[in-house]
Amino acid sequence: MSTTQAHLRKPYLLFLGEETQAPYAKTALGIRDWAPESCTGQWRLAGSAIDLGLPDLTPEEAVARGARSLVIGVAPVGGTIPEHWLPHLLQAIAAGLEIVSGMHARLASFAPLVLAAGNHGVTLHDVRHSDRAFPIATGRKRRGKRLLTVGTDCALGKKYTALAIARELLARGRKATFRATGQTGIIIAGSGVAIDAVVSDFVTGAAESLSPDNDADHWDVIEGQGALFHPAYAPVTLGLIHGSQPDAIVLCHDPSRQTILGWPDFPIPDLGDAIDAYLTQGRLTNSAIRCVGISVNTAQMSETDRRPHLRGLADRFALPVFDPIRDGVGGVVDRLEVGT
Amino acid sequence: MSTTQAHLRKPYLLFLGEETQAPYAKTALGIRDWAPESCTGQWRLAGSAIDLGLPDLTPEEAVARGARSLVIGVAPVGGTIPEHWLPHLLQAIAAGLEIVSGMHARLASFAPLVLAAGNHGVTLHDVRHSDRAFPIATGRKRRGKRLLTVGTDCALGKKYTALAIARELLARGRKATFRATGQTGIIIAGSGVAIDAVVSDFVTGAAESLSPDNDADHWDVIEGQGALFHPAYAPVTLGLIHGSQPDAIVLCHDPSRQTILGWPDFPIPDLGDAIDAYLTQGRLTNSAIRCVGISVNTAQMSETDRRPHLRGLADRFALPVFDPIRDGVGGVVDRLEVGT
Numbered sequence: 273m274s275t276t277q278a279h280l281r282k283p284y285l286l287f288l289g290e291e292t293q294a295p296y297a298k299t300a301l302g303i304r305d306w307a308p309e310s311c312t313g314q315w316r317l318a319g320s321a322i323d324l325g326l327p328d329l330t331p332e333e334a335v336a337r338g339a340r341s342l343v344i345g346v347a348p349v350g351g352t353i354p355e356h357w358l359p360h361l362l363q364a365i366a367a368g369l370e371i372v373s374g375m376h377a378r379l380a381s382f383a384p385l386v387l388a389a390g391n392h393g394v395t396l397h398d399v400r401h402s403d404r405a406f407p408i409a410t411g412r413k414r415r416g417k418r419l420l421t422v423g424t425d426c427a428l429g430k431k432y433t434a435l436a437i438a439r440e441l442l443a444r445g446r447k448a449t450f451r452a453t454g455q456t457g458i459i460i461a462g463s464g465v466a467i468d469a470v471v472s473d474f475v476t477g478a479a480e481s482l483s484p485d486n487d488a489d490h491w492d493v494i495e496g497q498g499a500l501f502h503p504a505y506a507p508v509t510l511g512l513i514h515g516s517q518p519d520a521i522v523l524c525h526d527p528s529r530q531t532i533l534g535w536p537d538f539p540i541p542d543l544g545d546a547i548d549a550y551l552t553q554g555r556l557t558n559s560a561i562r563c564v565g566i567s568v569n570t571a572q573m574s575e576t577d578r579r580p581h582l583r584g585l586a587d588r589f590a591l592p593v594f595d596p597i598r599d600g601v602g603g604v605v606d607r608l609e610v611g612t
Numbered sequence: 613m614s615t616t617q618a619h620l621r622k623p624y625l626l627f628l629g630e631e632t633q634a635p636y637a638k639t640a641l642g643i644r645d646w647a648p649e650s651c652t653g654q655w656r657l658a659g660s661a662i663d664l665g666l667p668d669l670t671p672e673e674a675v676a677r678g679a680r681s682l683v684i685g686v687a688p689v690g691g692t693i694p695e696h697w698l699p700h701l702l703q704a705i706a707a708g709l710e711i712v713s714g715m716h717a718r719l720a721s722f723a724p725l726v727l728a729a730g731n732h733g734v735t736l737h738d739v740r741h742s743d744r745a746f747p748i749a750t751g752r753k754r755r756g757k758r759l760l761t762v763g764t765d766c767a768l769g770k771k772y773t774a775l776a777i778a779r780e781l782l783a784r785g786r787k788a789t790f791r792a793t794g795q796t797g798i799i800i801a802g803s804g805v806a807i808d809a810v811v812s813d814f815v816t817g818a819a820e821s822l823s824p825d826n827d828a829d830h831w832d833v834i835e836g837q838g839a840l841f842h843p844a845y846a847p848v849t850l851g852l853i854h855g856s857q858p859d860a861i862v863l864c865h866d867p868s869r870q871t872i873l874g875w876p877d878f879p880i881p882d883l884g885d886a887i888d889a890y891l892t893q894g895r896l897t898n899s900a901i902r903c904v905g906i907s908v909n910t911a912q913m914s915e916t917d918r919r920p921h922l923r924g925l926a927d928r929f930a931l932p933v934f935d936p937i938r939d940g941v942g943g944v945v946d947r948l949e950v951g952t
């Protein structure tokens with residue numbers, strides 16, 4: 273079995289094209305926020321109105337400062353690579369940079385890029401795709417501790433919560449690794465598996481390979497995907513639960529949502545039912561699984577509204593309940609440290 | 613979206629190579645048993661000791677009798693295509709036959725076959741692989757009735773049970789279609805989706821596309837895969853449950869098994885727990901789901917032992933409990949007909 277994860281070369285030059293709107297530069301903003309030490313600079317084309325606060329560099333200047341890869345940090349509508357970017361990407365390749373893309377369209381589908389990459393001996397990384405071979409899951413219990421973020425839906429803070437917990441553990445001098453399962457997380461971490469792109473027979477095995485044997489006091493903090501109650505993506509979530517063998521889960525929730533985002537006929541489950549369902553599934557491969565906290569996205573709530581809301585949940589579940597952005601993740605990390 | 617299922621051209625010439633052992637000719641035997649009207653003949657090389665009871669034909673003779681495809685009906689150890697078969701496969705292509713393989717090795721990886729298929733305008737079908745594009749699941753309820761076979765483990769009769777139920781419905785003059793999810797089933801049916809080869813993000817959507825809208829009184833009888841309690845394959849099973857939206861499930865079980873086949877640390881679940889787990893998951897996309905029977909593989913039991921065993925289960929669950937091979941599937945089909 274060859275390498276089963278994407279492995280990227282840092283540091284990065286972040287390519288912003290001519291993007292003008294921050295939502296489309298989510299990838300670049302995430303990398304700047306979570307891996308600032310991995311960012312040599314930004315490369316903006318004429319018309320760009322995004323500024324990451326990094327030095328503006330050409331590929332040649334970035335290479336001179338040590339950059340190893342150009343990351344496409346914006347996602348144009350349609351998820352493809354505009355033709356007029358090709359000369360810029362070719363310039364980066366010629367300067368010796370590897371190219372990293374999290375888009376649906378594959379770099380490898382552009383013949384000029386493939387040709388140039390071959391000529392210059394650099395690799396093209398399509399981190400949204402998982403063409404690598406993964407083993408069938410064994411179910412064998414691995415050494416070390418694992419935390420998986422799970423959710424009542426997609427896109428409500430599972431990546432952010434996992435990144436914040438890993439950072440807090442490291443800040444306290446604990447051994448911890450953030451394990452990425454989606455394209456932005458992979459670029460931040462420099463490695464990982466785009467788990468939803470893995471063939472279903474191998475998805476649990478891919479999750480196993482993502483958090484291998486480790487020191488007994490080491491925490492892998494694994495970015496969750498999808499939701500068990502999601503009418504399309506539940507299989508991805510189940511493979512992550514079974515393969516990650518989590519000792520701890522943190523449930524992520526957005527109280528402003530009544531139904532699954534994009535599937536209005538499917539209700540968001542009750543939080544108690546959701547925790548029960550995740551623990552039931554998790555016990556298949558780790559009988560010691562427990563829920564250690566609830567991460568609530570309160571971006572839509574005023575301070576007056578959110579305080580009693582969080583306190584109500586904390587009373588009901590006897591767990592730390594927090595918005596990771598507004599409250600931090602100290603409470604849940606305390607729980608991991610005392611092991612209760 | 614282009615065609616999302618494999619579509620094979622019948623009838624078949626069954627290629628047996630020089631196989632001498634029946635277990636390796638399982639595919640050919642399954643096709644002969646379940647789709648005899650689709651078998652023009654058999655083609656055996658010198659040394660073969662398998663006889664399907666079909667006419668021995670060369671590709672040219674088979675084409676003269678109407679055959680459209682050559683099916684590789686044996687699975688050599690290693691799952692690959694021996695070099696010395698290539699001249700025979702090329703002969704079949706030259707005679708105008710399409711080639712159908714359920715092996716891990718892809719026909720498409722043999723350049724001479726690809727070249728010849730192009731020259732003769734025939735298609736190579738690797739039915740174990742699912743390279744086609746599938747939509748993301750919508751969760752939208754479809755017209756028509758659906759039955760899914762599920763199990764306490766893999767490889768204990770889910771395909772056989774589904775085939776037998778579909779055949780019995782048709783014999784009673786009902787509208788029914790067997791829906792195949794694995795390679796042998798696909799070759800028997802002439803179409804289907806190798807569901808475990810679909811990328812995990814699309815596995816539920818692939819299951820949806822397998823049993824499209826149909827007449828209100830039509831039953832799709834869907835071949836199950838894996839098991840919810842399986843440490844490697846549960847995501848495949850979950851996608852099938854959510855995407856099939858079954859009105860009815862039949863639980864398949866082998867009482868001689870104590871642990872998951874090949875995963876000795878994982879116990880076979882209690883049958884009541886298994887039924888509950890499948891119904892719980894199924895309710896996400898079909899609140900009317902019910903269990904209509906238990907299919908028990910009693911191949912390992914004497915008549916004296918199996919009778920009280922089946923009766924005990926029938927009493928406990930108030931359901932038809934049967935070995936589809938020894939007892940038939942009349943009881944469960946009665947339930948489908950009365951709709952209770």
